[in-house]
Amino acid sequence: MKAIRIERHGGPEVLGVRELPGREAGPGEVRLAVTHVGLNHLDVWVRRGVPGHDFHLPRVPGSDVAGIVDGRPVVLHPSWGCGQCTACLRGHQNHCRDFKIRGESADGGCATELVVPSWMCLPVPDGLDLPGAASLPLALLTAWHMLHARARIVSGERVLVQAGASGVGVMAIQVARAHGCEVHATASNEAKRAAIAAIGATPWPYDKVGVREVDVVVETVGTPTWAASMKALRWGGRLVCCGATGGHEVPLNLRALFFKQVDVLGSTMGTSGDMLAAWAAVTRGQVRPLVHAVRPMSRLGDAHAMLERREVIGKVVVEQDLDG
Ligand SMILES: [Zn+2]
Numbered sequence: 047m048k049a050i051r052i053e054r055h056g057g058p059e060v061l062g063v064r065e066l067p068g069r070e071a072g073p074g075e076v077r078l079a080v081t082h083v084g085l086n087h088l089d090v091w092v093r094r095g096v097p098g099h100d101f102h103l104p105r106v107p108g109s110d111v112a113g114i115v116d117g118r119p120v121v122l123h124p125s126w127g128c129g130q131c132t133a134c135l136r137g138h139q140n141h142c143r144d145f146k147i148r149g150e151s152a153d154g155g156c157a158t159e160l161v162v163p164s165w166m167c168l169p170v171p172d173g174l175d176l177p178g179a180a181s182l183p184l185a186l187l188t189a190w191h192m193l194h195a196r197a198r199i200v201s202g203e204r205v206l207v208q209a210g211a212s213g214v215g216v217m218a219i220q221v222a223r224a225h226g227c228e229v230h231a232t233a234s235n236e237a238k239r240a241a242i243a244a245i246g247a248t249p250w251p252y253d254k255v256g257v258r259e260v261d262v263v264v265e266t267v268g269t270p271t272w273a274a275s276m277k278a279l280r281w282g283g284r285l286v287c288c289g290a291t292g293g294h295e296v297p298l299n300l301r302a303l304f305f306k307q308v309d310v311l312g313s314t315m316g317t318s319g320d321m322l323a324a325w326a327a328v329t330r331g332q333v334r335p336l337v338h339a340v341r342p343m344s345r346l347g348d349a350h351a352m353l354e355r356r357e358v359i360g361k362v363v364v365e366q367d368l369d370g
Pocket residue numbers: 127128129130131132133134135139142143144145
């Protein structure tokens with residue numbers, strides 16, 4: 047089979063196409079013919095490397111994988127636990143010390159085929175195309191776990207999503223709307239604000255955050271937005287953070303923390319149960335993909351460059367052409 051494999055960290059040039067040995071599906075496994083892979087910022091971190099973190103190269107990238115199994119369109123769960131530790135047995139797979147994210151701590155989908163346990167396949171509902179399906183799982187799971195499991199949003203609450211046009215932002219807006227929340231979101235330009243408005247959020251420029259107090263803030267940016275996010279919270283509000291694309295060191299005013307009685311919550315990926323619940327929202331039509339562009343998989347570096355230039359609204363997807 048053909049696959050893109052990162053053998054050393056670096057620029058887009060390290061995303062080389064290689065011939066790798068395939069394998070037969072064993073008991074309880076299926077072989078997926080990969081058609082599309084959705085990209086996340088995680089793909090850029092895996093390619094570039096992160097100081098102090100070992101990605102155990104070589105690694106086939108690609109967390110969000112769609113394709114065909116026995117003639118049926120499916121997407122794959124993007125993460126899983128060991129299945130045997132206390133955290134996994136309690137259903138908290140994302141607390142497992144052997145937690146795997148496809149394309150990060152296990153080989154991913156930028157390949158012609160993938161053999162996976164059959165339980166990892168989620169059926170693609172009618173009316174959802176494969177590029178759209180491939181754009182969903184990781185960001186959707188992240189947003190669902192943040193808002194449903196961590197911040198525990200309820201109908202009628204007001205939610206602010208920072209960087210609302212990002213992959214996670216677009217999902218967070220729709221997940222909050224599906225829970226009956228009033229959603230506000232920030233974005234840096236008019237095109238992004240129009241996209242946010244089209245999926246049901248009130249768009250704001252970054253310098254207008256705090257005009258209205260909110261119950262919950264979704265943080266993915268970090269250093270540049272943190273102070274405004276904390277200030278925007280009402281007394282007793284919750285801030286939930288799953289990323290730091292703009293920097294990970296922030297000031298924390300403890301007097302504001304205890305006096306306003308706010309919760310600061312960390313979140314990474316989600317549980318297998320979260321993925322099933324979130325996918326049911328897709329099947330009900332409450333969450334839809336927002337695909338900015340589809341590029342050939344063999345030109346994966348071009349797709350990375352689009353992410354790095356922060357010009358993407360929603361998601362970039364790459365399409366299978368490694369055999370061509
Ligand atoms: Zn485990």
